[in-house]
Amino acid sequence: MAARVTLITGASSGIGLELAKVFAAHGHTCVLVARRAELLAELADTIVAAGGPEPVIIPCDLAAAGAVAKLADEIVARDLEVDILVNNAGFGLAGVARSLDREQQLAMIDLNIRTLTDLTLRFSDSVVRHRGGILNVASVAAFLPGPGMAVYYATKAFVLSFTEAQRAELRKAGVRVTALCPGPVPTGFQARAGFVPGMDSKVLTVAAADVARAGYEGLMVNRQVVLPGFAVRAIPVLLRFIPRALVLAAVAKVQQRRS
Template sequence: MPFDASGTTVLITGASAGLGAEFARRFAGRGADLVLVARRADRLEQLATELRAAHHVTVTVLPFDLAAPGAGARLRSELAARDIRVDSLINNAGFGTHGDFASADLERLTSEIQLNVTTLVELSHTFLPDLLRGRGALVNVASTAAFQPTPGMAVYGATKAFVLNFTEALWAEARGTGLTVLAVCPGPTRTEFFDVVGSDDAAVGRMQTADQVVATALRALDRRSTPPSVVSGLMNWVSSVSTRFATRRIGALASGRLLGDVRMQASVTR
């Protein structure tokens, strides 16, 4: 039976482009009202106008910096002030960095952890009482980078490993409540992700479209028994499974070569 979103409200983070925008289109097509959150107000308004006209749903736009500490509580307060209760949450906001860890900008790395991990946990916890009241879903966007160490993208891969394990644990805790919990693991996808990363070395394997990834997520939600996680794309799934048959050493070295063989530079002392 298809996941019934009609008459519910779905909160989508990182909704101004890519996977977030595609999730918005798909849920609007299923009759859900939407709360779209991202930093770029103009892009959100453009998408909201499109969805209102195409599907006659209510779309609330909230320009918001989710990388700031305490973003979850502030977002819920804003929605409460507007008398909006969320039934489903799509934690899509996140970004990645590429390069050797030693020379990376620490502020950028901590912001990456804040958005990819801390804010995702804050939002999940903050909105969980609302999600548990109805027939909604909690969908967290992880990555195929979650299945092995990722030299050259060490922090990004670690954050997505957290998201995958965290979400699968919540899936088990939520059994019998009526709440559907799912981690979605895309591989390289044609979005603005790689513009933010700043390197094509992070694009390993065949690119999927945002439409393909979101279609995979919705097929999982539509199943009679939704799995704790789903990998988008057959070859991405094969790659994720193959990591089980390699040692951690081999996995780290192989992944590192695919991501550009990034290495730290040894310090020279005199």
């Protein structure tokens, strides 16, 4: 009989790393996927030292062509079945879209949207069979237009919309589906994105460990959307009362200060 596992992408750092720790601390056997094998090995050692089940490490660059298919084949070859899928892998780029590298922006779409969708569709049958769950890491950016990070914001809007639709489709099968939508989190993501956190980030920031814990708890109780932190939770509420033009102007001003 195949072993049931929690598959976590982008697990080598940041929110993904903390999610792996939280799931393992609650007894889940995790499959850790990321590009950097040495960091995955360090994380696995940390999990075992803390008394968690020994994770399965699968180094994989999910941005590479055919990577998702190879990952799925590897999971089958190891006689594993995914009952919880955590789609965390992704990145952002700051700057005016027409000035940023086109290929990097298309690669962002591929990883943030195509890979997440591919993984969800490939493992849906397994998740349904085990009445498990899907946790998609989106962002508070999903609720906003994003001049200054236009493509990134748009990818996260897709993740939120797709998550909510999958939640509706899979509800009758007993599957929990949750979107985790944090604000700025102090991780390597910000350096890769190319922006310097400002006062707005300080107000919205929640530590990666706290975001991961909120995401885990939200999935377990089957929340539709998890917004870690009071300031982040306030944003979708405030957006109901603020004209879209003002929101656009405010986001553009914030992004100008960051770049």
